[in-house]
Amino acid sequence: MTATIAQVAEARAARSSYRAGAVAPTSGVAHGLVQANLIAVPADWAFDVLLFAQRNPKPCPVLEVLDPGACESTMAPGSDLRTDLPAYRVWRDGELAEEVSDASSAWEEHPDLVSFLIGCSFTFEAGLAEAGIPIRHQELGRNVPMFRTSRACAPAGRLSGDLVVSMRPIPGDRVADAVRISGRYPAVHGAPVHVGDPSGLGITDLDAPEFGDASEVREGEVPVFWACGVTPQAAIMASRPPFALTHAPGHMFVTNVPDADHLA
Amino acid sequence: MTATIAQVAEARAARSSYRAGAVAPTSGVAHGLVQANLIAVPADWAFDVLLFAQRNPKPCPVLEVLDPGACESTMAPGSDLRTDLPAYRVWRDGELAEEVSDASSAWEEHPDLVSFLIGCSFTFEAGLAEAGIPIRHQELGRNVPMFRTSRACAPAGRLSGDLVVSMRPIPGDRVADAVRISGRYPAVHGAPVHVGDPSGLGITDLDAPEFGDASEVREGEVPVFWACGVTPQAAIMASRPPFALTHAPGHMFVTNVPDADHLA
Incomplete structure (x- = not known):
């Protein structure tokens, strides 16, 4: 199934506005297109996260795993996961360290971050x-x-x-x-x-x-x-990896992919 | 859904016979229970294999990933992946090195082997x-x-x-x-x-x-x-990891899990 031109235009415009600094919940944005949870960890922790998702598929349905350091999702060509979500949470040793609207510095600090995009209700x-x-x-x-x-x-x-x-x-x-x-x-x-x-x-x-x-x-x-x-955010809090980056609750990654693509 | 007592008894007996050295294709064994492909790699390669499976779910439907060095599948309590398949293939640098009926020495050589059990047609x-x-x-x-x-x-x-x-x-x-x-x-x-x-x-x-x-x-x-x-066996051949262990074609891991558990 293909997204309509209007849907994709709305998704692109939303990502651009977040990239420019806008902060707002994404509920209702680009209706009909998939929104995703983000969790990014240093490469050293990536196998644990992917295995956790594999063993707990109902809470952690993985839509995409990016290569270490990669920031462009195949679900949204031209996107940049460092900037295109409206708000992020930075976790250090399992504690919420800060909430930011631009996560570029996280990637500078950890150039090997592996990003997981996870399905959202x-x-x-x-x-x-x-x-x-x-x-x-x-x-x-x-x-x-x-x-x-x-x-x-x-x-x-x-x-x-x-x-x-x-x-x-x-x-x-x-x-x-x-x-x-x-x-x-x-x-x-x-x-x-x-x-x-x-x-x-x-x-x-x-x-x-x-x-x-x-x-x-x-x-x-x-x-x-x-x-x-x-x-998985709760698992990060409980398991205390040295570093993790996630979306802020309700502030998701808006993709170009139609919801209907994820019908069984 | 629960497997019948007779089905599970047949699966157990089959695994025991393979453990004792019997070598035979598993087609038709313990009819109605899931059989699985095995691929095991050193922990250093496990993320690549799991990510390959995540990105290629149709050919690589992961049923279970064991912890590094673990040999007992949750799909068959009491099982031992080192011995309970009728035949194995050992791969070195992407080349088929040998076919064996007991893979214990592979685990001795690589105590951190991570086993993937993958769905079978x-x-x-x-x-x-x-x-x-x-x-x-x-x-x-x-x-x-x-x-x-x-x-x-x-x-x-x-x-x-x-x-x-x-x-x-x-x-x-x-x-x-x-x-x-x-x-x-x-x-x-x-x-x-x-x-x-x-x-x-x-x-x-x-x-x-x-x-x-x-x-x-x-x-x-x-x-x-x-x-x-x-x-994934073909990917091993093409990508040449230093070591890998797989089942021999047609000689699968027989589980205690009913086929019907994997219905959508």
């Missing part, structure tokens, strides 16, 4: 919305709520951590549709990992997400939990 | 057979014919090579079914990469496969080509 949200399933956090103008669970990911080398999930309240009569539709996108987390009682995942308070903003579960709705692309 | 062949689609090479009691194509795989680090495909002749009125059924198994190569004229893949003589045995395309049949798990 924005893709299946478009599918849900098209089926008339309400996306509460979008209605509320908030970021999706994300929770660290009590479920450990499969460790890989020096990397380990708990599964992080995103939660969307879904009306009881649409849960089956939500499962079916998101299940068609295995490259972007696929079907939910849990439906219903949050305590099954070790989540004690739905109003206190660890990442993103609280949402609202209303009468007749069920909380539905999907594996989340923030999981 | 035996899994979708079971699905084709159940739908009444004839599997010619099985009827003829031969190995499936495999061909190196003119289509380059996406390179990864020091690894590059051409796509290798397997060919099965399919009656014209069953090609759609064969595509649909194999497409349900993305973890074992998925849908065909090419249907019809072999020259489209740069194959000049269907009677002269590079691996396996020639088959027979009969009146009313179309040659159908699937990405093949021998592709």
